Amino acid sequence: MNIRDQFKLKVFQSEGTEYEKLFNDLMKLSTPGFRSVKPHGNIGDRGNDGWVQSEGKYYQVYAPEELFKNTDEAIKKVKSDFVKLKKYWDSISPIKSFYFVLNDKFKGVSPHITKILEEIKNENGLDDAGVFCNASMEELVLTLRQDAICSLLGVSHTETNPLYEDKKKVREFLDNLSFVTEELFESGREAGYFFPSNVFYFIQNWKNKDWQFQRLLSSNPITRNNQLNMREQLVLMHNQVSFDQNYDDIGVVFKFKPPYDLVGRDELIESNKDSMGEFIQKFANSYKIVRDYSV
Structure with a gap:
């Protein structure tokens, strides 16, 4: 399989926390200054699964088994996570960008979710806000060096050649x-x-x-x-x-x-x-x- 196919297979094999780990591993390899956030007890991550502090850039991951059946739930999560994010993290590093990371299984994302994120952007004066889907992750994967890709996907160098x-x-x-x-x-x-x-x-x-x-x-x-x-x-x-x-x-x-x-x-x-x-x-x-x- 080529790199794209290897990555798609990895995505389809990842649910919940496994998908969140895949996202965090990718961001650490591709994005300078990115840090993941470990949930603490019953307070969780306060709406932040990963961030670039110096840029005020925040990510929240949502990886249901079947996204198209959970669109309403995803919309609720976008809203509630941003409220938690702003309440706790905005004072630490002002929020400039907010991305909702979705495991869409390469099927695309409901426009309702995109609309909510656009509203959040406008209402809070953000520089940017939007969906970070599997296609977005794939673009980052293809920017990595060969050894980093192999590390991320758990394959040998020859298998991605x-x-x-x-x-x-x-x-x-x-x-x-x-x-x-x-x-x-x-x-x-x-x-x-x-x-x-x-x-x-x-x-x-x-x-x-x-x-x-x-x-x-x-x-x-x-x-x-x-x-x-x-x-x-x-x-x-x-x-x-x-x-x-x-x-x-x-x-x-x-x-x-x-x-x-x-x-x-x-x-x-x-x-x-x-x-x-x-x-x-x-x-x-x-x-x-x-x-x-x-x-």
Whole structure:
């Protein structure tokens, strides 16, 4: 998975205090001067889950399991948290900005919540106030250094590297064709006379699953073109066997069996071997490029 997908997975796995921790960890990595606030006994955090004291910037986190079912509750929380915030914290560091951090699961936020925050901003003369949703957090994640991203998401450096992900996808593509390449490279041009049945039926099934093929195409143009060529050559091999009535499925292989009394029979057999050999050679040339990229 790429960084965006890794972050989304982390968000979906985080509820309540776990989401609050994710937010605090991100802010500490991305925002100079940010400090989280630990709740104290029955007085809680007094409407402040994190702040940048020197800038008068405050954050309050709300992470219900299903936000769209809790819009009214979220509106109440915005109002009550700001009242608590202003009553206690405004005297410590005057409130200039107030952000309501919402785990919206990337679905967006009700305009009613945004409206309430705009009212709070205007009524209290704030420089800024608004919703800080998952998209806002994602923007911050993408500004971090690679090592900070790995620390935040709990993944290795390679797992967040787009090139790693692309090569992994290409390796899966090659793995799906492993027995095909083994059979064809061993047979060579002789596959024009004895074509492996398991390869024939694999291609027949595979070429009807375009979605599966497209999923494993590389984002690298050269690699992608060679993957497409590998598929094209396999389809041409399949068509040669499928459209020629002289091929007979005898179990393990399709044997090319033109009539014994056919004039030019031997030449026809050699011609079929040559054409199949060309398909396999073109397939092999592309295979080498794709394989080298995947390493």
